Amino acid sequence: MNLGSGILKGLVETARNFVGSYYDPARLVTIQYPDERLPLPEKARSFPMLVYDGEDPEKGLRCVACKICEKECPPQCIYIVLDRDEKGRPRRRPRIFDLDISVCMSCQICVEVCPFDSIKMNTEFELSTADRFGSLLLHKMDLAKPASYYLGLHPVEAGQVNARLAAGPGHAETKAKPGAAPAPAAGTTSGATPAGSDRT
């Protein structure tokens, strides 16, 4: 055994790391997050959102306020009030749709039980806020996202949903536009680049 050779070997190794980190980009694997971002995988999810068709979130909302998700939600973070007209007849759309993302555990059960493909998972994750109660309780207009945005986030899944909506008469409001998927990048406000289907 050569006394002290271990120390020298270690010093050489760290020196190689030190020098290498300046010219070898393969060594320097750090992603400097707010400036550089990794593309999100297809199945990334954060909290639910409500998908609407067309331009107007009030009219185009796929949700019919059936309240299945409200019942199924394990932490009970969804609160829905059915909208009624002046005579008290139901309007098949929610007047209030509140979702408390400080309670939500992203289990995706609401997505699975929704018969109208209305509630889907968002990928927006930069949700930190200084206001615990106001900003973390999302209302209907906060949750409403256009179908194009959904297609941008999860192209594969949204394509299947769109095909199903176009084909299936079993749904109450089949207003789905089969080939009318707008450019995927249209609504990517979160900055997450849409993941290709090859990543799934």
Add this chain to the structure above:
Amino acid sequence: MGELARYLVLAALLFGIGLAGVLTRRNAIVVLIGIELMLNAANLNFIAFWRHGPHPEALTGVMFVLFAIAIAAAEAAVGLALVIAVYRHYRTTNLDQIEEMKG
């Protein structure tokens, strides 16, 4: 007070304080600190006399103090080792509770 006398008085007072501690305190380690203070008072006297004496170039006072410091260090080491050994037997460092000679 003259130049020399003030150092001598300082040393005398220091010696007195150390002596008072040695005579009154119960804790063996505090007594050791008192002894060190008394030794230091003596050292101060040596240095003061050397500096005010007729032959400062002979360095006798300095030499004596250097040896005294070395011996004081040895004394502190042995003294504290004794205190620790005594503590193992009696579980105390109070001098008035250590009264038996039997181990």
Add this chain to the structure above:
Amino acid sequence: MDIAFLITAAAILAGAAGAMAARNVVHCALCGVVSFAGLAVAFLQLRAEFVGFAQLLVYVGAVAILIVVALLLTRNFEAMHEALAFRPWTLGLAIALLVSGAVVSAILGSGLTGRAPSSAPVPAVKEIGDLLMTRYVVALEVVGVLLTVALIGAALVALREDGPAQRAKPGERGPVEGRPED
């Protein structure tokens, strides 16, 4: 009297008084350090540079540390609630007062008081070294032997009586370490 001397003297005496009077033994040791350091400064004022630094090195760096380590080993780090001093503590105080009073009066009564310091230069380390190797060489050897004996003696006295041999030495060829479990 100059200010520097007064400050030094006050620090030395206050430190010593604190060391002898404090209730918490660690405070005693720390006050003692103030006194030792003040004495080092006094040595510097008397232009005994080498001795002053040696005082600082030995007393603050070694003796004080030795004392606090001994304090912790004897579990003396809490303030004491029992009596600090022996019962007739006034007797001890009286003796100390008597002794220092006698010495002070003797100093003030002697003819030495007015002597001024000599203006000899600060002794060079080389001179001290030369003297140690020539005139004081026997004393140096004796001190060396004394320190060695003190080192070994202190280690022996403080050693556990059951001896270190019986106890399992931690970390050295222990049966657990570095062996796969059978």
Add this chain to the structure above:
Amino acid sequence: MFDALDQLFVSLKHWLVGQLPAALQPWASLVISAAAILGVFMTLFALTVLIERKGLGRIQNRYGPNRVGPWGLLQPMADFIKMLTKEDIVPSGADRVVHFVAPLVMVVPVLLAYAVIPVGRNMAAVDFNAGLLFFFAVGACIELAVFMAGWSSRNKYSLLGGMRAIAQMISYELPLILSTLPVVMLAGSMSLVDITDAQGGHYGGWLARWHVFTPWGLAGLLLFTVAATAESNRAPFDLPEGESEIIAGHLVEYSGFKYALFFIGEYLGMFAVSALGITLFLGGWRAPVLWLEWVPSYMWFFLKLGGFVALFIWLRGTLPRLRADHLMNLAWKFLLPLVLLNAMSAALWHYTAQWTFAGAGLARWLLCASLVGVPYVVLGRRLFAGQHIGPRTYRMAA
């Protein structure tokens, strides 16, 4: 021209002092020196903290701090503001006075130690005849500060950390002081200015006569560096901090500016001990070769200091922390015999200086080097004998 540049700061100080009335001049001289030391080494401290973080980052293939200012250059400023604005917490059971005094006892002696270091030609604040002893004497006060911090916090981790630190510093003070012994022996002086002067002149007309170019000087520098690393509590000897086992030891209960003072004290201690190593073995402010003499002396000093600091950072990024018993074994069973032998080697070097036969230089070199080198191998083998070193398997590992 070069001389003027070399003596720029010295003449600046003389000019400044000359502006003042004569009664104030000795004091002004001291104050200016102290202010210069404080300013220069505090700046160096800020720079070192940044460079250390960036260097360690690069060693681990990370970027290091790069967000505050261009290339993260303002990071020390941000750290400083953060430290100042943090809450100063004193535990309720703590000994308030000692807890407050401990950081001061840490920083003041370290700053005092710089007084005797010659950072350039004619650039030592004070030239004590026993300068080296002064350095070690004030350095000894740091142990007391560590004890005060550890004890006064009234926390078992801080007490354990403090005791660990004291045991380590006392053990390594011995090899540290003894490794400087050969230099004092051969220079015949304890004044650091004289020791630097003793390294003047050149071998063969070009290579400087630094002590490191002799066998005992090389061994002395290595031994000194190991002991100095331990003495300044730096990795791999940072057991007193031991964040994974005793959560920063004696610093647990310190926050805000008091913590910053400890931090400053540790770094300034590292610079001071590096500066001492440079002065003793690497020729102080002297240039390594004759044709580089024109570079100002203080530049050489700070260049060497930078090299030392870089070495410390490199070691910290490379070596894992020692175990407590290994630490003590290294100090008492390995370093101590070697530094004593090194002193003997230096004496041999001194007495073989008269050899004149052919090849005397080489023979002298080999003889003195083997006096330290052979025991190094023998001692090392003996200490490693019977120890299982290599990949380990653990009971709990699946």
